[in-house]
Amino acid sequence: MATLATGLSWNFWSFAVFRALTGAGIGGEYAAVNSAIDELIPARRRGFAALAINGSFWIGAALGALTSLVVLDPGIFPIAIGWRFAFALGGAMAFVILFIRRVVPESPRWLMTHGRPEEAERIVSKIEAGVARRHGDGADGEPARIALRPRRHRSFIALGSTLLLHYPQRTVLSLALMATQAFCYNAIFFTYALILTRFYGVAPASIGWFMLPFALGNFLGPLLLGPFFDSVGRKPMIAATYGISGVLMALTGWLFALGVLSAAQQTAAWMVIFFFASAGASAAYLTVSECFPLETRAMAIALFYAFGTGIGGIAGPAIFGALIENGARDRLMWGYLFGGVLMLLAAGVELLIVVAAECRPLESVAPPLSAIG
Secondary structure (H helix, E strand, O other): OHHHHHOOOOOHHHHHHHHHHHHHHHHHHHHHHHHHHHHHOOHHHHHHHHHHHHHOHHHHHHHHHHHHHHHOOOOOOOHHHHHHHHHHHHHHHHHHHHHHHHHOOOOHHHHHHOOOHHHHHHHHHHHHHHHHHHHOOOOOOOOOOOOEOOOOOOOHHHHHHHHHHHOHHHHHHHHHHHHHHHHHHHHHHOOHHHHHHHHHOOOHHHHHHHHHHHHHHHHHHHHHHHHHHHHOOHHHHHHHHHHHHHHHHHHHHHHHHHOOOOHHHHHHHHHHHHHHHHHHHHHHHHHHHHHOOHHHHHHHHHHHHHHHHHHHHOHHHHHHHHHHHHOOHHHHHHHHHHHHHHHHHHHHHHHHOOOOOOOOOHHHHOOOOOEOO
């Protein structure tokens, strides 16, 4: 609804309000989607599924880029209304999710903690029956059992106590991963069009063509590297993707300052950088959703998403926007170097704080707060 309303904006402030409401919905959606992935996907495939689904964001970005080539073409739509059609199409696509959601089961873990064990049992029985039809009854031994005391609501005060007192190292790790990826992503993504138009003379109506390879690299990274987060492990893969993208970002910033890159070469460089950075950023959401107890999972994702976006997502575009406005390539280079250093620091934090969550049940990574005994 907020996206549709954005297309009806009548001045800057109405536009800003509708965009803020859209952001609130997106923030809530990240918490819902990532907690659902973790709680419904088998442990041995959880990493790949989380990265692939989070990476599918860039399929939408590519569709948006293609749409912009049409609605922002002054030969097809007047400039004053073409951008409004872009928001209208985006809002209409979002409504499709309302129908898709009807076939997604509720998390049995969530149902259990909210005193609805019968519904949880029906969902699990349906899943088990489907697996048995396809693969036979291959259960090996008796699974571990855990008794839960339903607790319907936990406040943010209780969440803060859990994070700071029981999981301080994981809290530091989650904040480092979320804030640094938000800074680099939003700094580059939200100013990408400005760089192309200001420094490379690309026409605004042609920006979509440059967004397509950028989106492709962001999608292929999680898709192709995702299986290694389950087989090789979270720690080496997260450290590697953050570290490689940090080094490449600093190198690209230096080449940009020298003025040796064309618009196509600049786009190719970002495509390679975010092939790795996209996998790392998706793994940041995976880390947050795995590291904390069942009862706090969605709230923890929401909290770290908010703090990460507040620290990195707001500061990044503001800093880079000011550097672009200055018009000096060497000034902008320092912004890229700073982003690269942040990614390297996050890689170092990942190496120091070990959370080996690959192929493990969530309850063994972080025992539920409502567990009895």
